[in-house]
Amino acid sequence: MALRILYFAAxxxxxxxxxxxxxxxxxxxxxxxxxxxxxxxxxxxxKLAAANVKAAVNQxxxxxDASVGPGDEVAFFPPVTGG
Amino acid sequence: xxxxxxxxxxxxxxxxEADFDVGAETARLGDGRxxxxxxxxxxxxxxxxxxxxxxxxxTLEHYPGMTERALGDIVEQACVRWSPLxxxxxxxxxxxxxxxxxxxxxxxxxxxGEAFAACEFIMDYLKTQAPxxxxxxxxxxxxxxxxxESDDTAAARWSAxxxxxxx
Numbered sequence: 001m002a003l004r005i006l007y008f009a010a011x012x013x014x015x016x017x018x019x020x021x022x023x024x025x026x027x028x029x030x031x032x033x034x035x036x037x038x039x040x041x042x043x044x045x046x047k048l049a050a051a052n053v054k055a056a057v058n059q060x061x062x063x064x065d066a067s068v069g070p071g072d073e074v075a076f077f078p079p080v081t082g083g
Numbered sequence: 084x085x086x087x088x089x090x091x092x093x094x095x096x097x098x099x100e101a102d103f104d105v106g107a108e109t110a111r112l113g114d115g116r117x118x119x120x121x122x123x124x125x126x127x128x129x130x131x132x133x134x135x136x137x138x139x140x141x142t143l144e145h146y147p148g149m150t151e152r153a154l155g156d157i158v159e160q161a162c163v164r165w166s167p168l169x170x171x172x173x174x175x176x177x178x179x180x181x182x183x184x185x186x187x188x189x190x191x192x193x194x195x196g197e198a199f200a201a202c203e204f205i206m207d208y209l210k211t212q213a214p215x216x217x218x219x220x221x222x223x224x225x226x227x228x229x230x231x232e233s234d235d236t237a238a239a240r241w242s243a244x245x246x247x248x249x250x
Contacts, residue, residue: 008144010227052230056214059152059153060152061212075146075214078227078230079230080211081217081228081229082143082174082185082186082213082216082217
């Protein structure tokens with residue numbers, strides 16, 4: 001079962017994708033490993049490697065060592081600017 | 084101060100395109116209660132300039148689902164720290180123009196200190212934890228607003244204050 005990945009704001013615009021289902025290779029079990037997988041696509045995907053990109057798993061903001069698994073909703077986005 | 088359960092008040096969070104009625108929202112925080120000593124409110128508006136450019140409009144994008152959850156978590160943290168009697172948070176999304184209201188935070192408490200502190204805490208955390216993004220329309224074109232370091236500093240001082248009061 002794949003992961004659901006969402007992208008927001010400037011990142012969504014740069015990637016040209018707002019959401020995708022992604023079946024990560026075996027052994028990819030953390031946010032940072034998943035991120036490295038996506039960056040490896042090259043081109044615009046290298047923007048995901050920027051230090052300020054934030055991540056959420058199942059709608060909670062997390063660090064890179066947070067685990068990800070089948071069925072999770074993972075989101076990548078720039079620092080928030082509401083208020 | 085020891086962590087306490089939130090007092091049985093109304094804690095309500097909304098994310099909406101529509102404008103809100105400041106008077107009605109403020110009044111509702113104290114309606115039917117005799118234990119409220121004060122209400123602190125913050126209302127955020129769209130400015131017509133930012134970072135040296137005119138701003139003719141802005142569009143707020145958010146992460147539906149996570150936004151409501153993040154705002155609820157922030158209100159919950161405020162309730163643990165200050166035990167306010169009622170809290171109302173409204174954040175608008177979609178396209179807004181200079182002078183339009185963006186955000187309302189209202190806190191009713193027994194004493195002003197708790198109301199002011201909880202209101203400021205909620206705004207500081209909202210700025211750094213709630214998944215909203217602003218895209219401004221300027222004469223030079225549209226641009227995504229950059230996060231400010233001063234917002235991170237403002238949010239961080241609350242955790243510094245918590246550690247200091249424990250020590």
